[in-house]
Amino acid sequence: MNVTSTNPRSGETRSLGITEHTVAEVADLAVRAAGASAPYAARPLTWRASLLGAMADALEEDAQGLVGLAQEETALSEARLRAELARTAFQLRFFAGVVRDGMFLAASIDEATDSPMGPLPDLRRVRVPIGPVAVFGSSNFPFAFSVPGGDTASALAAGCAVLIKAHPAHPATSAAAFSALERAARAAHAPEGLLGLVFGLQAGTALVEAADVAGVGFTGSLSAGRALWARANARAVPIPFFGELGSANPLVVTRAAAAARAEQIAVGAAGSVTLGVGQFCTKPGLLFVPSGASGDALVAALVSELQSMSGFTMLSTSIAENFRRGARRLQDEGGATVLVDGEWGEAAHISARLLQVDAERFRVGASLHEECFGPLALVVRYESAAELERAVRAAEPSLTFTLHLGPDDPDARWLIELGAARAGRVLVDAFPTGVGVSWSMQHGGPWPATTAPSATSVGAASIERWLRPVTYQSVPAHLLPAALRDENPLGIPRRLNGRLELTS
């Protein structure tokens, strides 16, 4: 089948002159990736870091063309796409720094010793790359969570070959971004087969099932993620699957916060709900607002903000259809009251929506708990702290949990503790839609936010998904990997007999 690119604004479709990959072609790419794995992992860490930097450079060289293609395919704004591309290049350079830092290897040396268990031999432990990683690009971030995005960057940083499934919502952007990565890899004389790109639904399934694929990174919907995860587990040799599946992202406005700055919170929330047409996995989809005058003022301001926004174009017609279906479900099945209801629209065109429900109805209404991807939020009105707590506990765990607090807020502490128990990131007086690439970022959370709550798909620790430890016992010095030699030729932080040592 031919790969086609659709402009969601116009509905126009063009053929890219690319054919979807067959199962045999995918298996062949996986064999090539497996062949590239050992030579790639054997290159010096400094070389690996340079490669990541060169890929960032290549993306920036191609920025004009990449942003243009992404504009056509996603209907996202030029400014947003330029910023996303800058972030994606930054992310590759950030991982070059993570590689140079060397702590990701978790190198540890225990010299032979006596213990209360008896003599212990010389033991040395280091993390090694798991092998070829399959990356499933997302619909909503054509760069940062797609071909050149965080999964690709972290897997390459870990020392793994990468096979990427292009998202059908932006195939031309995917092919062009892949070209930039490949150009950098060729210029650096990277091993043949280090990178691969496949198109097509069947190719994606084949990727998860290919014998030579050792792990999967996925960003997308709960249903698609769970289905692919089940395939990864059902293989003759199951492989680790890291799925970032989406999330309702509760945002709680305390009574004290509403009293202090209802309008300000409403303006910020409306911006966060509609940022990137609401197509962020961290979009705050549930807004818990107190009853009473301040809460009413906040909701009124939200309504006015959202009504003032003109129509939106989603990433694709099918995503827009899901949005309409999700919005109708909240209204018809969930019994939510509609506060903002623009045109339903046609094809990929929709309007922002705001709905409202009281906390007790929310608590018992399972159909109100599902994420609705797009510029929509459900306001949940609560009377008391006890009612708020029950409603928050009824919502599903999530990627983020946001609090807006008042001065000396009596509800601050228990809400922060509740948030930390139910999400991967807890924010105060902020909005969750920005996910900074940094050492301390956590982008993940308990089910259904992710399939692996201990993992993150953004930030330095996301490299850990693609590594596996190996201990060398009584291995002669000259046969040890460099990271574990006494003289520490890589100059990396290590544990020596349990004591952490820095070297820089």
Next chain:
Amino acid sequence: MNVTSTNPRSGETRSLGITEHTVAEVADLAVRAAGASAPYAARPLTWRASLLGAMADALEEDAQGLVGLAQEETALSEARLRAELARTAFQLRFFAGVVRDGMFLAASIDEATDSPMGPLPDLRRVRVPIGPVAVFGSSNFPFAFSVPGGDTASALAAGCAVLIKAHPAHPATSAAAFSALERAARAAHAPEGLLGLVFGLQAGTALVEAADVAGVGFTGSLSAGRALWARANARAVPIPFFGELGSANPLVVTRAAAAARAEQIAVGAAGSVTLGVGQFCTKPGLLFVPSGASGDALVAALVSELQSMSGFTMLSTSIAENFRRGARRLQDEGGATVLVDGEWGEAAHISARLLQVDAERFRVGASLHEECFGPLALVVRYESAAELERAVRAAEPSLTFTLHLGPDDPDARWLIELGAARAGRVLVDAFPTGVGVSWSMQHGGPWPATTAPSATSVGAASIERWLRPVTYQSVPAHLLPAALRDENPLGIPRRLNGRLELTS
């Protein structure tokens, strides 16, 4: 159903006056454990470390009784069981040290800053306990991998409540060890419900399916592990499952090693194959030996060593039946030649066995690749390095990969690399049956050795299985957890703006 204890030597069975737990009882214990989780996690790390130390003390106080019960139930020797109990107490104290060290929290602070992506907010990341952990005790280590073993110690160290499924091969030992842990917990005024113990197959399944259980640690067979893992994944809310499933543990004797010290290697290998009646998950089950005179001498010495050993009693009659079945499969289906064949025996009584096959037959014989739990090894004779490599690649990945090398061995380097690609621990001129508790131990490996190749079930890093990171964004100082406050009140190593800092 009543819980009964069986003496595998005599076959005698006695009732313990305990009833197997119902699904409702298990759910109730899980609710109690969930209730204990937050208060337990909130206790100071120093208190948590002291509790682990007190549990070690309690086990040592009860050593006489515990070892006696375990002798009756497992037929393992007193010396072995005393050593295992010492190791188990050491392990609890070791985890007290891991807790005090604080690096397991992976605390990281990024102060607000500008970046090429734009302004980044204040981000602080720390690992938090996942919640109640279900531990499945193993048959073969009544202490070190059972009630008071590594999964329990690491989960408690992580800050999680623990619910343990007692192995039916040693219920009285399990109950007595649990009493010791409970006594220590009570004396330390630990939260009610921190520890739970359940008996029965149905109770084990219920534990994996209990809504309040957040993760599973399992040590046991591939079939049982895979079945429970599937249940963990099929839950409405899937939970992480860490299964250590067993392994064939290849041991390669190079041509140079055989030429240098055939007899010495044979004596060591025979000891390792039969240690603890061959009931180690790290038992070297595949011995790759070169063709020719030195290899013949090695095999002859192995035969003589194993023939000189008297009969063995396995942990239970059903385990002995599996052993006989596995041995017969190697012989009948696999076409292996029998070199040592004592009595098949009755009930739990068996004899050590040695079988042999050539490398080419091994490569194509799938029935020769399965682990046979017990005092049995399969000798695989190879002609050339190429034949050796093909045969090793045909074997399944494993917990360990052992090499015996000669002086300036030409086969050393490629075999170490191959081993690191196929196992979690690579040993040189050693035997894999000892698994030391240390910072640098890795006890895990690619499928089918474990369900999670990035995890270890022994050593400091095993604590990581029970933790999940949370990032605090723009959270006011007084509302941050202690690990993330500027002044570092816990005195733990942290990253500050990407730079690792020690504090001791």
